[in-house]
Amino acid sequence: MIAESGHYALVLALGLALIQSFVPLIGARLRDPALMNVARSTALAQLLFVGASFAALVMLHVSSDFSVANVYENSHSMKPLIYKITGVWGNHEGSMLLWVSILALFGGLVAIFGNNLPLSLRAHVLAVQAWIASAFYLFILMTSNPFLRIANPPIEGRDLNPVLQDIGLAVHPPMLYLGYVGFSISFSFAIAALIEGRIDAAWARWVRPWTLVAWIFLTLGIAMGSYWAYYELGWGGWWFWDPVENASLMPWLAGTALLHSALVMEKRNALKVWTILLSILTFSLSLLGTFLVRSGVITSVHAFANDPTRGVFILLILCLFIGGSLSLFAGRATSLKQGGLFAPISREGALVLNNLLLTVACAVVLFGTLYPLAMEVLADFKMSVGAPFYNLSFVPLFALLLLAVPFGPMLAWKRGDLLGVTQRLLAAGVAGLVAVAVAWGWARGGSALAPLAIGLGIFVIAGAVTDLAERTGLFRLPFATTLHRARGLPRSAWGAAFAHAGLGVALLGIVCETTWNSEYIATMKQNDVAHLAGYDLKLDGLFQRQGPNFREMIAEFNVSRDGETLSVMTPSKRSFTTRGSSTTEAALLTRGASQLYISLGDVTAEGAVAVRIYHKPLVLLIWWGPVLMAFGGMLSLSDRRLRVGAPKPARAKQSLQPAE
Amino acid sequence: MRRMFVALIALALLGMPEARAVQPDEIMADPAKEARARELSRELRCMVCQNQSIDDSDAPLARDLRLLVRERIAAGDSNSQVLDFLVARYGEFVLLKPRFERQTLLLWLLAPVLLGGGGLALWLQIRRRSRSGADIPMPPLTPDEKSRLAALMSDDATSR
Incomplete structure (x- = not known):
């Protein structure tokens, strides 16, 4: 019943999308506000129906209804609840349903927050959205229906690819x-x-x-x-x-x-x-x-x-x-x-x-x-x-x-002064050059590219700081004035600086990880000690453990530095019986922005295990960079809402002016 | 040499057990040669995997190739000789960095040509337009927009 309802909701969404594809356009031709406004209602209704369809698939996965082919092929009754839910989009049909759900979500958002748009522009935008939506609803319904039933329902599912159970x-x-x-x-x-x-x-x-x-x-x-x-x-x-x-x-x-x-x-x-x-x-x-x-x-x-x-x-x-x-x-x-x-x-x-x-x-x-x-x-x-x-x-x-x-x-x-900007960026340039020298000296030669890239990363970060300093008059004006200016600075300026600095941060991480990554590959027995980048990793032993839908072998490493125990790391190998496949669960130990990384290989007949241990210096910067970029984007977005959204005057205006 | 063959045969007999990337028993005694082997491994494709180098892959075939690379290095081949040997056996498909030749000309020249051509065209166009003088005026407001602006302005005035 749930599967059929989900399927039917999707068909209805297609119908709505088809209406939305044409009626608003006709409305725009005829300058008929009522017809143009149809787009708004259909976009919201589409969101409702696609949402219902998606919810139906989630319910089928959660209740492990193996009479539905999609659930049978990608789920297992013993799978933890969280992976039953995420498994919905861990396969072709489900991920396409997620795709159209998000499309409908964006259409709905335009319908809700698009009050500020001219009516005909909104009608056109939503119509084009509906073209895309119709095409993908058709694709799902004709080639990738996630709600297909199986004639003779099996008792147990085939489980989700273990790599995706994360x-x-x-x-x-x-x-x-x-x-x-x-x-x-x-x-x-x-x-x-x-x-x-x-x-x-x-x-x-x-x-x-x-x-x-x-x-x-x-x-x-x-x-x-x-x-x-x-x-x-x-x-x-x-x-x-x-x-x-x-x-x-x-x-x-x-x-x-x-x-x-x-x-x-x-x-x-x-x-x-x-x-x-x-x-x-x-x-x-x-x-x-x-x-x-x-x-x-x-x-x-x-x-x-x-x-x-x-x-x-x-x-x-x-x-x-x-x-x-x-x-x-x-x-x-x-x-x-x-x-x-x-x-x-x-x-x-x-x-x-x-x-x-x-x-x-x-x-x-x-x-x-x-x-x-x-x-x-x-x-x-x-x-x-x-x-x-x-x-x-x-x-x-x-x-x-x-x-x-x-x-x-x-x-x-309009017309910039390259020389002037270069002069103002002098400090940032010097910072970059110093970074090159330091990196060069620290690495004692080796590849010339890595120190240069480090210098570039520092230059980008220092450049972003310089931009903010220039705009706020830092060091040039009294501190109180700077503070006042910083508060008055548009959020988009802050956003740009953060996003640009994020690029530099990511670059630093990438260069450090690829250039100064060190590794230790060996077969280790109990009580063997691996030495890597100043750390001592002692293999305390191997253990077996039973998980919900897998068995795992865990190796326990005692990590110490200069004789002082820091932590215990437990990399493991999981074997999933249903699919007969296994995954390697690496163990990570974060130290500042650097990480130790252990991953297990095969166990030999004598009870020794192949291990790969990496020390990855500043590796986390690779992902902190994009996070910083996204944060910059959000700052900029909050700025736009303040200036563009202007909700109150906009609504007041619409009531004053009914015929548009 | 002999140990590698033994390892290969053992691997075949055991029905290809799962292996993970570079294994401890594959590593060459000479660190310089091992470093060369790793460097070459990163440029070679594991042909049964999806876009993985043999250095990353845990497929049995990748292991065979890693051993083969080390075997050739031990036999005294230079890096390019090793690559030639593998291309002769497995075709260009094995190279993750395609060679610069007739079929790959477009691929390799794309970036410099686009960058140079695009940059030149843009520079000339911007310079020509900025010299040609008059700015095109903004389009006038539509009646709709005018009334909207008036409403906004009066609204602003009342709220302040």
Whole structure:
């Protein structure tokens, strides 16, 4: 009954989405407010029905109803409750349902918080949202129905892939989807603007908060996923340039570019055409990511060819939306007038450079991901593109970008003074050079690149601090004045500084981890001691333990430094009987921003165990950086709400002016 | 050498037990050679895995390849000779860093061409436009917007 209700709710949501796809557009044509307002009600109703459908699937998973194929294939009655819930989106059908739920959520949010928008713009935006929603409802209902029943229900389920039974999975996909799908809003705004043929600074002002929300979630989602891979996959890697990761990185790069170009459009009425194009591209890349991950084309072209229904369906959606939106863009873009002149050296110029570097970096990732596929299909040439390629092509682009980051916010709009800014950044530059010298001396030679990269990271952080110091007049003016100015400084300025500093922090972590990571690989017996980076790790013994749906072997390590016991670390190996597979649960010991990392290998017949112990200096900075960036984004967002939302006057105005 | 073969045979006999990345018994006695082996391993793909290097992978095939790399290094091959040997056996697919050749030209040249071309085009366009003078005026407000603005302004006035 629950399954059928969930299925039916989804069908109803499709019906609502179809109404929302056309009625508001007709309303906009006829300038009929009632018809245009239909979008608002249908968007909210859609949210209700998709929410009900999603809740139904959660209930089925929680109650372990194995008569539903999706539950049977991905759940087990002994699985802990939290993983019964998170397992809902740990599979294809469920994750697509999550995708449309989040899409409906964003549609509902526009309907609720879009009071400030002109009626016809809101109608258009929600209609475009409904096009996307209809396509994906159809996809789910026709190829990936999560509510399918099994004729003869089995007694027990097949359990969720053990690697996915982790708290990281509870948070990572929803965050990532909030980011991916959030960019659909800026896409819809862009299409709406192209249809209406009217794009101005106000448009950018409405789009920016939505883009920012999506960007914050995507940033956190990517960071979460990276940390999850780091501790769950068992060899301490945190980024693999895997196509699935690239699929999330590309919208992030394009979205970051979009945030910056929308800024130029909002403040200076320039870069309009480019901003519209970026809005389209960012969401197109999100769709591409969905296609790459969901069609199985990445695992191998042949897997895709063997069961092409889903892949071809998403490919069709992809072509329809990307092709359609780009044709609309090509047709209408020339009619958009460009305003806001600026000299090459100016804040606008710096933001154009930011966009150029981010777009090229994004293109590199796109090519790296798709090139092997294209070569295999077109030229029958099997090749691989992996981390060493990106290290040579992507990393230099980002180094250039980071070098430019401190200059951007300090240049004036319209015409900037590069020499003046350089002088003001002198202190930050000196800090960077000192960091290079210190790192060089401390590492005693070795790779010259690492100290330079450390210097770059310090320069970016010091640059962000300098920007704030300049704006508040720190050290130049009396402290009280500085404090007063700091309070008066727009939150977006604080946000930008935090986000930029976050880049520097992440860079420091990445460089330290990759360059000065030390490892110890050996087979250890009881009471053996491993020495690594000043720590002594003594293997106290091996134990067996029974978990809810697995058995695990735990190794207990006594960690000490200079004879003083610090902690006990317990890495383990879990074997899951239902799937006959096992996972490695690494043990982590955090010391400041550095970590000790132990992961277990096989046990030999004599009772010795293969261990891999890593010392990862400052590794946590890799994830603190993105957290700082997201925090900056939130600061900036809170600023926008204060200035743009202006709820009271807006409502008062609407009551004064019923006919719009 | 002999020990590696024994290990290989033992591995085959045991029906490929699970192994994790670099195993203690694989490590070469000479640290310099081991470092070279690790460096090469990071550039080689485990062909049965999804985009993993043989240094990261726990698949039995990756172990075979790691042993093969070490075997070639022990036999005195240079790094490029080891790579050539593996490409001759397994094709370009085994390289995570594709070689610079006809088929990969576009891939390698993409970033410099886009960056150079895009940068030049943008610079010229911005300079041309900033010299051409007159700024295009903002579009005038629509009647809707005008009445809205008036409402906002009067609202502001009353609230203050």
